[in-house]
Amino acid sequence: MQLSEYQNRFKDLMLDHPDVLDAPPEDLAAFCKSGDIALPTRLKVYRNNIVGSLTDMLKATFPITQALVGEKFFETMARSFILQNPPAKGVLSHYGEGMDEFIASYTPAKPLPYLTDIAAYEISKNHSYHAADDAPLTAAQLAVIPPEELQDMQITLRAHVFLIHSKYPLTSIEEFCMENDADKALDLDQGGEHLMVFRRNLDVEVAVIGQGEFEFLQQISNGASLGEAMEQVLSEFADFNIQDVLQKHLVLETFRAL
Amino acid sequence: MSGQSIHTNDSVHNYGPFPPAARPVEPVGIGLRYPHYKEVLETDLELGWLEVHPENYFGGGAHRHFLSEARKQYNLSLHAVGLSLGSDEPVAQEHLRGFKELIDIYQPFNVSDHASWSASGNAHLNDLLPLPYTQESLDKLARNVETTQEYFGRKILVENPSTYLAFEGNEMHEDVFMNRIAEMTGCGILLDLNNIYVQAHNHGYDAWSYINTIDAHHVGEMHLAGHIEQEADDGVILVDTHSRPVKGDVWDLYKHAVRKVGVVPTLIEWDSDIPDLKTLVGEADKARAIIADIEAEGMAHAAE
Secondary structure, three states, rough: OOOHHHHHHHHHHHHHHHHHHHOOHHHHHEEEEEEOHHHHHHHHHHHHHHHHEEEEEEEHHHHHHHHHHHHHHHHHHHHHHHOOOOOOOOOOOOOOOOOOHHHOOOOOOOOOOOOOOHHHHHHHHHHHHHOOOEOOOOOOHOOOOHHHHOOOOOOOOOEEEEOEEEOOOHHHHHHEEEEEEEOOOOOOOOOEEEEEEEEEEEEEOOOOOOOOOOOHHHHHOOOHHHHHHHHHHHOOOOOOOOHHHHHHHHHHOOOOOO | OOOOHHHHOOOOOOOOOOOOOOOOOOOOEEOOOHHHHHHHHHHOOOOOEEEHHHHOOOOOHHHHHHHHHHHHHHHEEEEEEOOOOOOOOOHHHHHHHHHHHHHHOOOOOOOOOEEEEEEOOOOEEEEEOOOOOHHHHHHHHHHHHHHHHHHOOOOOEEEEEOOOOOOOOOOOHHHHHHHHHHHOOOOEEEEEEEHHHHHHHOOOOOOOHHHHHHHHHHEEEEEOOOOOOEEEEOEEEEEOOOOOOOOOHHHHHHHHHHHHOOOOOOOOOOOOOOOHHHHHHHHHHHHHHHHHHHHHHHHHHOEE
């Protein structure tokens, strides 16, 4: 068996139904040596290494999702995800991308409609942690821009800033899961949230932000100029105060340097 | 270095490039892992160097700040797990690019990966998978090692893997395979003593003879780690988990290797069930003590 064929077949076997390891295809079995310890035992070490290490990685990325469904459920779901979506490259820092869509179509998770948004929220946190470094826009840089040019200026968000909107109270769900207090009840109908996930001092943080503020940041991250974004937001939110929002996000260092 | 300086604002990442590394004077290092980031920076440790997997630092991000701070204090070895050098396919350009960027910034004294494969087609299985030891495998591995060395403009080390499966079609033993890859490409050998021990049990061969066969002058680094004994219906299989202290038998094998090869940078690897830093450094102290003993033996012989 040529190297390419062996590697391709072995890969397929690792991603196949676990029962197949007990009776591997004959020609592949003939290619392998077994000795005292039978082939299925040997193959299962690899299978456990692959699925086990990726499951651990997903557990680290999706702690809230796991807290909501329990460890057993999460492990079963993670295995299905892994076998259908094995990593495509040797860098795994973003592995788990697509978990939200996977959950949306994963029948056993149907009774928990907020799970998809929680997974998306956790993906944002992971991306924020691993996002490339870039310099922030400072008040001093903005101050030298002539006022008449501000309108047409395009500024953008830093790589570690992510905006998340959900009709569920994601941060309350998170708090509820992490406190693990059986006496506390969670009101899922308390309303949704607009969130900004970002990195500060090497830690990922999350801020609940106003709806107009969210809309404004969304607009400029989509390429709108300051003037266009402001106009758009003001048409929906009459009390939107651009001065306050700019001031706040200059302090939070949300915008990327020019 | 105070803990305070770690908490700089993550505005601009303007670290490096660091000055080129010489081979560390203190031969024993440990893997720098997430749970120890802050403590390693804040504690005065008798360590020669630190090792990290470059894959965890590709593209920037918060991890890199810790690596940069650590590199200010320690020599560094970049030990990759993602090049998939043994794949039938060529090494991924994207991976080479990301890796080279780190080499340029951090100036490691050693750069390495494994004599194994992970990638096939559209999947990168997150493990170091076994190669049949044939001329075809040797040629493919050599091609990928050469591509990598050309891209980096430097020699790399290739590590003997832990395997749980061998092949009927093997044309040579792994020790010979390792020597050949070094001869063909000019790469060095990263000799992992725990991997040799684990395989000697799993495939029934003599670990000491493996070390005797390896050409000493190719060896540029050694690794030590813990493994577990996994019970199956048909016997015990040893699994290289990096989750335990180094076993006594593996220390004996290390002594033999140091006597045979000489002192080279030696790493204590611990990647799961990571203990407190003190325990990990304690393992490094053991390796240092062994080196000191063997060096003393050498002096005694010379004096005779």
